[in-house]
Amino acid sequence: MTAPSRMPSSRHALHAVAELLIAGPQYAATGDIRLAARPGGFGGVAAGSSAVSGTDLVTTTGRFPLRGTVIELAERAGITPRALRDVYQGGPEFTLDELLEVNPTDAGALLRAFTDGDAALRRLATDEEPVLWPEHFDIGISLDEINFGVSPGDSSIDVPYAYVGPWTVPSGPFWNQPFGAARPMSELATPDDIVRFFDEGMGAVRANRA
Numbered sequence: 001m002t003a004p005s006r007m008p009s010s011r012h013a014l015h016a017v018a019e020l021l022i023a024g025p026q027y028a029a030t031g032d033i034r035l036a037a038r039p040g041g042f043g044g045v046a047a048g049s050s051a052v053s054g055t056d057l058v059t060t061t062g063r064f065p066l067r068g069t070v071i072e073l074a075e076r077a078g079i080t081p082r083a084l085r086d087v088y089q090g091g092p093e094f095t096l097d098e099l100l101e102v103n104p105t106d107a108g109a110l111l112r113a114f115t116d117g118d119a120a121l122r123r124l125a126t127d128e129e130p131v132l133w134p135e136h137f138d139i140g141i142s143l144d145e146i147n148f149g150v151s152p153g154d155s156s157i158d159v160p161y162a163y164v165g166p167w168t169v170p171s172g173p174f175w176n177q178p179f180g181a182a183r184p185m186s187e188l189a190t191p192d193d194i195v196r197f198f199d200e201g202m203g204a205v206r207a208n209r210a
Contacts, residue, residue, distance in 0.1 A: 006103040007106045007158070008153070010103045011137075011153055012092065012098075014110060015091070016098045017066060018052070018132075019084055020070055020081040021050060021074055023084060024081060024082030030046045036118070036130070037115050037130065040115070041115075048060055055102050061077070064076050066100045070096050084134060084135075090135045091134070110160060112160070113161075114132060117162065118139055119191035120198065121149070124141075124199075125143050128141040137151070157182055159186065161185055162197050162198070163180060164201030164202070170205060171208075172208065174204040183197050
């Protein structure tokens with residue numbers, strides 16, 4: 001799996017905005033760090049929370065392009081940034097001087113991971129509410145001691161991917177990662193394709209348990 005050259009910087013910038021300008025301020029107001037997929041992006045779950053749509057930060061007062069540094073964007077949008085290092089220890093460290101370099105094409109691919117992932121997860125388990133966690137910046141659910149989700153990429157897999165992560169990983173050819181199995185989103189064109197991958201993983205786990 002090979003990342004387009006600008007994707008890591010776009011992903012890092014989106015992740016910084018997710019934590020410092022959306023999840024962090026939401027936590028300060030409500031005690032809730034959860035994010036959710038939104039049309040064309042993602043946002044907080046609390047009423048009035050900010051969101052990312054494409055390459056803009058959307059607030060109750062307007063749309064603000066993702067450019068400059070985090071603190072400059074925060075000042076334009078009237079948001080008080082808040083880190084979440086006291087809430088969790090995973091994920092990258094962000095500073096207010098982070099430069100927000102977001103390529104529109106790469107942002108589209110990264111944000112599709114959330115919107116298509118959300119649609120697939122809702123089809124997989126209609127009673128579950130997918131959560132986009134700001135810590136690792138992936139959207140997922142847990143079902144029958146199996147984690148299902150979609151990530152925009154990370155330090156191990158540098159492109160968007162869907163994953164199946166059994167709490168106890170079986171042996172077998174399906175499992176191609178230490179945490180379970182991953183498949184790049186470039187091979188999963190629609191939410192239905194993602195669901196089929198999830199179903200394949202669930203079947204592999206159940207066959208091992210039998």
